[in-house]
Amino acid sequence: MSDANPYFEDIQAVNAEVEAWYTGASQAGALDQLMAHFSPQFCMILPDGGTLDWPMLREIFARHGGQRPNFKIRITDTTIIARYAGGAVVTYKESQWDGGHAANVRRSTAVLEIDAHGRVQWRHLQETFCAE
Template identity: 60%
Template sequence: MQEANPYFAELDDINALVQAWYNSAADAGVLERLMARFSVEFSMILPNGGTLNYPALREIFAKNGGQYPGFEIATTDMVIVARYPAGAVVTYNEHQSDGQGKRTVRRSTAVLEIDEQGKVMWRHLQETICAD
C-alpha cells in the first residue's frame, strides 16, 4: 500500500482536472485552476524529445479544452524517488484513452515543489511513451 502524501494526491487531483478540461468545454475557471498548479518556471520534455515551458503548456491546454470527449486518464505505480524539504521527485505511469479507442501509457518523472503552505507545484515533467 502506498503512503498518503501531498505528491500522490497532486497527481490524482491534476489528472482529474486535465480529464475534465479535455472532456468538455468547461469554463475558463477550470483552465485557470489547472495552470495555477504549475510553476511559471515549469519545463517539460515531451515524449518525442521536444521541450516546452509554462506559456507553451498554457497554449496547449487552452487549444485542447473540450476537444476530446470521452478522454480518460489514470495514474498508477507512483513512487517517490527523492524527497527533500522543498519538494520531491516522483515517477508514475499515466494511462490515457482518447475516447476513440486509442490508448497510451506514459512513464513519467516529475519534479514537484511544495511551498510553506503545503501547496504542491509542478516544476518539471518528462514523459516517455511505453507499450501497454
C-alpha cells in the same frame, strides 16, 4: 499508490483536472485553476524529445479544451524517488484513452515543489511512451 501524501494527491488532482478540461466537463475558470498547479518556471520534456514551458502548456490546454469528450486518464505505480525539504521527485504511469483501449501509456518523472503552506507546484515533467 502508496501512502497518501501531498505529491501523490496533486498528481491525481492535476490529471483529473486535465481529463475534465479535455472532455469539456470543467467549470468556468478551470484553465486558470489547472495552470496554478504549475510553477511559472515549469518545463517539460515531451515523449518525442521536444520541450515546452508554462506559456506553451497553457496554449496547448487552451487550444484543445473540450475537444476530446471520451478522454480518460488513469494514474498508477506512483513512487517517490527522492524527497527533500522543498519538494520531491516522483514517478508514475499514465494511461490515456479516447474510447476503448489505452491509446497511449507513459512513464513520467515529475519534480514537484512544496511551499510552507503545503501547496504543491509542478517544476519539471518528463514523459516517455511505453508499452502497457
